[in-house]
Amino acid sequence: MHLRLxxxxxxxxxxxxxxxxxxxxxxxxxxxxxxxxxxxxxGRASEIAANGIFQTKMSLIVIAVAWQLVVxxxxxxxxxxxxxxxxxGVIGLALWLGLAVxxxxxxxLE
Amino acid sequence: MTLLEVCEWLETTAIAIAIQESLYGFAIVVAxxxxxxxxSVGMLLWVDLRLLGVALMQRPLNEVYRSLAPWFAAGxxxxxxxxxxxxxxxxxxxxxxPFFRIKLLLLLLAAVNALxxxxxxxxxxxxxxxAAAPPTAARLAGLFSLAIWAGVIVMGRMMSYTMFSPG
Numbered sequence: 001m002h003l004r005l006x007x008x009x010x011x012x013x014x015x016x017x018x019x020x021x022x023x024x025x026x027x028x029x030x031x032x033x034x035x036x037x038x039x040x041x042x043g044r045a046s047e048i049a050a051n052g053i054f055q056t057k058m059s060l061i062v063i064a065v066a067w068q069l070v071v072x073x074x075x076x077x078x079x080x081x082x083x084x085x086x087x088x089g090v091i092g093l094a095l096w097l098g099l100a101v102x103x104x105x106x107x108x109l110e
Numbered sequence: 111m112t113l114l115e116v117c118e119w120l121e122t123t124a125i126a127i128a129i130q131e132s133l134y135g136f137a138i139v140v141a142x143x144x145x146x147x148x149x150s151v152g153m154l155l156w157v158d159l160r161l162l163g164v165a166l167m168q169r170p171l172n173e174v175y176r177s178l179a180p181w182f183a184a185g186x187x188x189x190x191x192x193x194x195x196x197x198x199x200x201x202x203x204x205x206x207x208p209f210f211r212i213k214l215l216l217l218l219l220a221a222v223n224a225l226x227x228x229x230x231x232x233x234x235x236x237x238x239x240x241a242a243a244p245p246t247a248a249r250l251a252g253l254f255s256l257a258i259w260a261g262v263i264v265m266g267r268m269m270s271y272t273m274f275s276p277g
Contacts, residue, residue, distance in 0.1 A: 003181070010156075010177045013169050021165035100148065104141035109133070 001026075002096065005071075005089025007082075015085065019075050026068060053106045060099040067095055117201035129199035136199070143192035147266075150185030151259045153178050161252030163244040171248070203273045210273075213265035220258045227251050 001022035003009045010018055041048055048054050071088050074080065120126060129135050159165040160174045197204055204210045230251065 009153075009181055010166070010169075010174065012173060012177070013166060017166060017168050021159065097145075100145060101141065104144055105137070108137035108140055 002089045002092040006086050006093065007089070016075060019072065023068075023072055030065065051106070051110055053102060053110060057099065057102045057106055060095065060102055064092075064095040064099050067092060114202065114205060117205045120198040120201040123198055125195055126198040126201070129195060139192050139195050143189055143196060146185055146189030146192055147263060148185075150182045150189050151263070153182035153185060154255065154259070157182075158252040158255045161244060161248045161255075163249065171244075200273060204269070207269055207273050209265045209268040213262055213269065216258050216262045216265065220255070220262065223251070223254055223258060227255070 001018055004011075004013065004015060004018040071092060074084070074088060121130070129139055156166065157175055157178055160167070160171055166174050230247075
């Protein structure tokens, strides 16, 4: 979805035609991740909660989800410049990539 | 030279040793591998969704495929290279690991599926006529692809839990 916003792929497809299914998939993915994440966390809660990388990951999740909601609202507005759309895509990509890297760091180094 | 002997030799190569001996080296290569999966399977997912008739039905299959192909191709390249590097570091353990063997089989299936599909996608019409419900063959191809890649990922995760001894 973010690559489409940034104009990097699926250029002939309408932005909303990508954003709509993507939004649903992201919501589904987040739900599954949240449930399984809580299960993984529960086993060693206090130890994990004190971990700096984990705290970074949680902060990024909050920011990324909030950003996702901002983007979805923005996309339904009829007037939207190409630059704004591209910026939404690039920032979104950076957030999710940062989150993925942080999550990897947590799994692999802790 | 037996396969096992080749694996033993691979573990002595410079790249293998670099990964074995450095915690950060290992973590970085694994992280690249995982992100490569996101870049490859994550992009291919949209082709599969198009095949299933679940998303992007507004555009022809051919166009969706061509647009996403460079991305998932690059993703697969990164995943393959990082995977090869990881293999060299733990070749003998991987060799004996049943999950790895299943993973390899599934990867082979995925490659065959991709080749068969590439012919199919390249031949499909460019007009939006196929915006109607996709044929059964297309749906099966999409489902098959999703199932295989889900299997590969699960096998990969199972490997990480069964290949390394604690401590």
